[in-house]
Amino acid sequence: MSTCATASRLLTEPLAGTAVTAPTWLLIEQPGPWGAKALTGSRLDPAVGRALEQAAAGTDVRVALIRRPGRHADCRPPAGRRIFVAHTAPGRSWIRTTELDDPARLLDLDFAALGAGHHGGLWEPYTGDPLALVCTNGKRDRCCALLGRPLAAELTAAGGTGVWEVTHIGGHRFAPTLFVLPFGYAYGRATAHGVKEVLEAAREGHVVTANCRGRSAWDRPAQAAELAVRALTGETDADALTVAATTGSAPRHEVTVAHADGRSWRVLVERGAAEPPRPESCGRALGSPARMDVVAVVPLS
Template sequence: MASLPGAELNPPGSPLRMPPLAPEVAALLPAGDDAPRCAAHAAAIGTDPGGTSIAAGAVALVEVPLPWPKPVFADGLLEGFRPMMDLHVGPTRVLAAVPPDERGQHSRNSVALHWRVGAGTQSAYFESDGPDGLRGLFAHLARQSPADPVPQGAGFASVGYAENERAVLVCTQGSHDVCCGSEGTRLAADFEAVLRAYRAADVDEPYAGAPTAGGRVTVYRVSHTGGHRFAPTAMTLPDGRMWAGIEAGEVATILDRTADAAMMAPRCRGWWGAPTGPAQVAERAVFAQVGWPLEDMARQVRFRPSGDRWNVEIVAAEAGRAWTVSVEAGRTVPTIACRALGGLPAKPATEFRVTDIWENSR
């Protein structure tokens, strides 16, 4: 049975002290003698991943040799960096990425920057010489567009530029959470196997489990993206959506846009162009209704609270379409400590539910 309401939520010696959970939340905890993984428990109680995506204008992927510390920014290469940084292209989430040879035996570090432009993305690729070159690169990107010329002798160089690159970012940082370390690593390997099978087949027509759109797909194994209780969790580009409990074949159909959007929407953590929380849940509801054509619409997400509810506007001005979505707070569920007895210490998390959605005439 679940831990009793009012029970001690921090075992003796625990460094965290949290207030007792409300009875209805404590009732969702695992049994006191059980120590499940956080991802397994979140799935067991039906936790909705909506509203938990990265919210950013860009993601910067820095190759950092393994092993990674927790947090990854304790690595000497990333000294002085933060998870969110302001670059010329907008608020940018910085993530470590596993080098192709894992231990990074090369003298230069590769950096990939993907940012949102209209309904798509643009990407720039760089190489930097050690920590000083990496800091110089990010100082450059804070002041100037990624497309601007790179100064000679700066310790970094531009090596490529592309539009609407297809990529999958899979959280695999086992030093942060065992669920991402195991489930994320499995997903990355499985999807790479799917890609190999597709290339070997050399066909143009869609078939189950294989992406068929033209161009390459890059798989990045990245550091903590948040939401390890939803492992395996991944972000797909160029759509900028994050996904929970995703499998390799499903990732392929997302990249291909052959997946049923309404069926996949409950697994969507959110879209990176909307603020975390109710705004991402509202945008997800529009995605479920409109489907993949929504990804071809440049859109803005605005919301305003109204008591314990939120009215969220999703506006695709160039397409001449707009939606209003009403959202309210839903269940409060426990976010448990992974592989800890009784899941303790645990903290509460709020789910959100859509109560109404309508398209506005423009």
């Protein structure tokens, strides 16, 4: 039986403009098994998980669970959980971290401020390697487990100290999928060699555009537009480009991408449907997921 990832790969479905839109991420360490809806289907207290979902709703904060790669027996909760909160906007990217014994304390966070990129001195600054989050939640989609877990294990065996498994970053059909912080670029059809290049670049403040799905700070048309400008100019500095404006509505969007040096471009993006139909996730009916096609990049200055 064909998987959703196999179908997407064989149909050469474009990756640009397919990342989740979430400027800020709250990551909670939770070892052990995960259910399809991990915040309420893991060893995390489901009442706390539901409350976190409600607290984050409408704030531009996405909450996910993480765990270290390896075997995940049905074990007791850890005495202390590693927590990260990260913001991904260009020029204002940061990661803060702490260890908590009770995740219910996270409900005291100012989610609106975090979503807007203001940490207010929360916890400690994270100074380690870029975080490499590999989606491995097989209860949500089998491709994530079959393809993601071996990748996470290989990266860890190679000495990756910032590698974590994550519950869900969207795009099962692009498995194995990767999300890199602090800059917030997502990748699909990742390989160990490719991820190592991505992480080496991120350490130096740069972005690799091969197999890149987009930056989560932007909506999907803007993700595709920013990557198109990078392809045109060869710009790799993660903070060099920002999205100044997005106008229009589906299926046509005009995105203004600005460079830190004063240049700017108007990018025309058309939203279409991927054909022929394919499963967006294993076990689901065939569908035609949205795709973002860049039809013009016009220099403005």
